[in-house]
Amino acid sequence: MAVLVxxxxxxxxxxxxxxxxxxxIDVVVxxxxxxxxxxxxxxxxxxxxxxxxxxxxxxxxxKGMEAVFKKHDIEAVIHFAGxxxxxxxxxxxxxxxxxxxxxxxxxFKLMNQYGVKKLVFSSSATVYGLSNLSPLIExxxxxxxxxxxxxxxxxxxxxxxxxxxxxxxxxxxxxxxxPIGAHESGLIGEDPSGIPNNLMPYVTQVGIGKRKQxxxxxxxxxxxxxxxxRDYIHVVDLAKGHLSxxxxxxxxxxxxxxxLGTGKGHSVLExxxxxxxxxxxxIPYTFMDRRPGDIGTCYADVSKAKELLGWEAKRSxxxxxxxxxxxxxxxxxxxxxx
Ligand code: NAD
Ligand code: UD1
Numbered sequence: 001m002a003v004l005v006x007x008x009x010x011x012x013x014x015x016x017x018x019x020x021x022x023x024x025i026d027v028v029v030x031x032x033x034x035x036x037x038x039x040x041x042x043x044x045x046x047x048x049x050x051x052x053x054x055x056x057x058x059x060x061x062x063k064g065m066e067a068v069f070k071k072h073d074i075e076a077v078i079h080f081a082g083x084x085x086x087x088x089x090x091x092x093x094x095x096x097x098x099x100x101x102x103x104x105x106x107x108f109k110l111m112n113q114y115g116v117k118k119l120v121f122s123s124s125a126t127v128y129g130l131s132n133l134s135p136l137i138e139x140x141x142x143x144x145x146x147x148x149x150x151x152x153x154x155x156x157x158x159x160x161x162x163x164x165x166x167x168x169x170x171x172x173x174x175x176x177x178x179p180i181g182a183h184e185s186g187l188i189g190e191d192p193s194g195i196p197n198n199l200m201p202y203v204t205q206v207g208i209g210k211r212k213q214x215x216x217x218x219x220x221x222x223x224x225x226x227x228x229x230r231d232y233i234h235v236v237d238l239a240k241g242h243l244s245x246x247x248x249x250x251x252x253x254x255x256x257x258x259x260l261g262t263g264k265g266h267s268v269l270e271x272x273x274x275x276x277x278x279x280x281x282x283i284p285y286t287f288m289d290r291r292p293g294d295i296g297t298c299y300a301d302v303s304k305a306k307e308l309l310g311w312e313a314k315r316s317x318x319x320x321x322x323x324x325x326x327x328x329x330x331x332x333x334x335x336x337x338x
Contacts, residue, residue, distance in 0.1 A: 002026035003246065004074045004116075006059060006107065007081030008052075009036035011190045012122065012176075014044055015183055015239040016078065021048040023243060028072045030065070031081065032058040034099075035193065039335040043187040059103030062110070069114045076118035076249060077111060078242055079104065082151065085197060086126075086293070089148035100151035101158075108162060117169040118249040119159070120242055123257065125177045125231075125298060127153045134265065135301035138175070138257045145293050156257065163255040170249035177231035177261030177300050179238050181320035182327035189327030190235075191335050199268060200232070200320070203275055204328035206283050213284040216268050221296030227268035231261035231299035234315035234323070244309035252308075261300030262313040275321040 003020060007013045008029035014036075020027050021044070029041070029052055041052050053072070057064035059081050068074075082100045083089065089096040111117065128136045129143030144150045156173050163169045180200035182189030195211075196202045205211045219226040241260045248256075266274075272283050305311050 001075040002028045002053070002072050004068065004072070004077045005029045006077065006079045007031055008054075009033060009038070009040045010080055012179055012235060012238060013080040014040045014188045015235045016080070016242045017041075017044045017052065018047050018183060018188070019236075019239045019243055021050045021052070025243075027052065028068060028074065029054045030057045030059070030068060032056065035083070037191065037335040040188060040191070043335075047183065047185050047187055059107055060099065062106050065106060065110055069110050069116070074114065074116050076120070076246060077107065077116060078120045078246065079107060080122045082122065084148060086146050086148050087197060089151075090146050093147040096147045096151055101154055104155050104158070108158070112162075112166075117166070118246070119169070119171045120245045120249065121155065121159060121171065121173050123152045123156055123173045123175045124149070125175050125259070125261070125300065127156065127175060128298070130295050132295060132297065134297050134299045135263060136259065136298065137301040138259060138304055160255055167253060169255070170253050171255040172245040172248055173255065173257040174241065174245055175257060175259045176238060177233055177259065177298070179235045180232050181234040181236065181315070181323040183236060184323055184326070186323075186326040186330040189324065189331070199230075199271060200324050203272065203283055204324050207275070207279070207281045207325060208328055208332050210332075213286055214272070215288040216285050217288055217294060218290035219287045223267055223296050225267050225269050228294060229265035229267050229297040229299065231263065231265055232271070232317060232320055233261050233313050234320045237313040237315050241305065241309065241311050244311040248309055256304075256308060258305050258308060259300040259302055260305060260313075261302055263300055263302040265297055265299035266317055271317065271321070274317050275325070278318045278321040279325040281325065
């Protein structure tokens, strides 16, 4: 019996693999390396001392995916694979819908065919749209502002319908808030291609000298210091949340959307200050206009995760800043072979 991990070479997937392997759970990984590198899996092996069964296959390749289901006795699936860049999704909606939706449909069809009905799906706080009702609770009405977000919302809907038709499925929709940081070994971490869209990889690249200064998007939000507030969560805490969700699917039937965050909001200026103090590195910044589509404040109500999964985030913002910096400074070029 094994857990199939789609997108396991990616940022959150690789950290989750470490936790799964360290808990002696058998894994089978598929990834097409469209946004990751083989070296990530070598590093997972280095951290855990365990081999990873891996297939370079695209979710859109139904035959290739079916071969994996045929060969292995899959018990459950953790589904990370997907494209995730908001701006790119606005420019390339067809690619995003095809990759994320069609890829997921092929996966769910094969799961059904092979009687695999336990699923943990990577959703996102992006499904709360422009809601300014933080702390955000899971049963708020959903909306999205870009094609990436819409793929998450649509996949959630598709899974609800699958469950309605067949209540033997056991599905957890994990709505991540803002994952940052890296494994404390410094061996794996976020590996953005090109100019980072998200705050922490931008900050670490300024720290290492790859970029001159950080542009802060907006200083007039209705927040304590005027800069945007988010619920940053350490990627290792997030990874551990997947093991709790997986355990939940083995005991409960149903479909549950569950927030994974810390329940605490931090502003951009707070992140910069904490980063500078934790790492003794200066981050020059300048204020810029608000980024279109951004809201002032977004953080999670985390009581459902605690109640249903018995999970809560343990690591502080300082831990996140320290670990993100360790990864960036050990591997300034991210996943280059060493
Ligand atoms: P990532 O890009 O690092 O990992 C995704 C992995 O999926 C990559 O390794 C990529 O190569 C692979 N992939 C993409 N399309 C594929 C396909 N068709 N077939 C096979 N493999 C494919 O992203 P991540 O940050 O690890 O995110 C994992 C999941 O969590 C994604 O679904 C993402 O949308 C979701 N999520 C991420 C964040 C975040 O801030 N990182 C927040 C909320 C939700
Ligand atoms: C972004 C995505 C969201 C996705 C999330 C996690 C947009 C509009 N939203 O959200 O869909 O789920 O990432 O992947 O892209 N900031 C700066 N300067 C920067 C980068 C960010 O000031 O160079 C600010 C932002 O305005 C925000 C905070 O930092 O206040 C966090 O930004 P980011 O890391 O991009 O995450 P989100 O905005 O939450």
